[in-house]
Amino acid sequence: MSRPIESTNAVLAARAAAEALAELRAGYATELPERVERLGHALAAWHRAPADATRLEHARVLAHKLRGTAGSYGFPEVGEAAGRVEEAVKKAGETSDDQQAAVWSEVLASLREAEELATEARARAGSPTSHDERVHR
Amino acid sequence: MTSIEKALVVDDDDDLLRLCKVSLQTFTDWRVSIAGSADAALHAAKSEVPDVILLDVMMPGGGGLSLLGELKGCPTTAGIPVVLLTAADATGIEACRARGAVGVISKPFDPAVLPEEIARIVREAGCR
Numbered sequence: 242m243s244r245p246i247e248s249t250n251a252v253l254a255a256r257a258a259a260e261a262l263a264e265l266r267a268g269y270a271t272e273l274p275e276r277v278e279r280l281g282h283a284l285a286a287w288h289r290a291p292a293d294a295t296r297l298e299h300a301r302v303l304a305h306k307l308r309g310t311a312g313s314y315g316f317p318e319v320g321e322a323a324g325r326v327e328e329a330v331k332k333a334g335e336t337s338d339d340q341q342a343a344v345w346s347e348v349l350a351s352l353r354e355a356e357e358l359a360t361e362a363r364a365r366a367g368s369p370t371s372h373d374e375r376v377h378r
Numbered sequence: 379m380t381s382i383e384k385a386l387v388v389d390d391d392d393d394l395l396r397l398c399k400v401s402l403q404t405f406t407d408w409r410v411s412i413a414g415s416a417d418a419a420l421h422a423a424k425s426e427v428p429d430v431i432l433l434d435v436m437m438p439g440g441g442g443l444s445l446l447g448e449l450k451g452c453p454t455t456a457g458i459p460v461v462l463l464t465a466a467d468a469t470g471i472e473a474c475r476a477r478g479a480v481g482v483i484s485k486p487f488d489p490a491v492l493p494e495e496i497a498r499i500v501r502e503a504g505c506r
Binding site: 276313314 | 489
């Protein structure tokens with residue numbers, strides 16, 4: 242006779258799990274533009290000193306992390322754009338000086354795409370104003 | 379699912395740690411610990427001896443593969459099944475297996491099926 246109760250508990254547990262994930266995703270989406278912005282800062286720092294391998298590696302690691310994390314949080318298009326940034330940065334480390342400008346254009350185009358997609362994701366998750374209010378409350 | 383009771387998640391990315399922890403805690407009754415560095419992971423693995431370790435390949439220093447080597451080289455932790463998280467391609471995934479991981483989960487992953495995937499890998503590896 243305990244089956245219906247177990248079944249109800251399972252449904253409730255599944256619903257609670259789905260809600261917990263949805264809440265986590267919404268929080269991540271709200272902060273996604275700032276994450277892409279951090280990547281932009283790292284890329285700009287590397288662009289100012291292209292021979293600095295540490296800056297290049299830092300930018301590549303940030304792009305790589307965003308690639309895996311954004312997709313896992315349910316924003317695959319942002320992850321894919323970050324993946325294109327990572328591939329372009331890797332290419333920059335392997336190409337000659339005269340090709341650097343072309344690679345940088347590629348990096349920027351993918352970064353802009355990631356920025357737009359991240360902003361859209363945040364807009365879908367809730368207004369930035371309400372998040373700011375939560376943060377500063 | 380399996381007889382997994384304790385899981386350790388290792389990643390230097392807080393976002394991913396949070397996602398994995400929520401996923402494993404809400405979909406299973408496992409006890410989940412997290413570690414944000416190789417040192418913290420080694421300490422946790424030795425003191426808690428989890429039933430499975432979910433380890434990100436892209437870690438600072440020597441990376442997750444270096445940590446995997448340390449875990450496999452220590453008698454206390456050598457027997458713990460390690461599942462790697464990676465965005466690597468097929469060649470990279472084979473390299474992960476060759477280092478002693480029982481399986482690999484590709485990023486991006488679906489957090490709703492992550493626990494099931496870990497349990498399946500561990501079960502098929504005959505560890506639990």
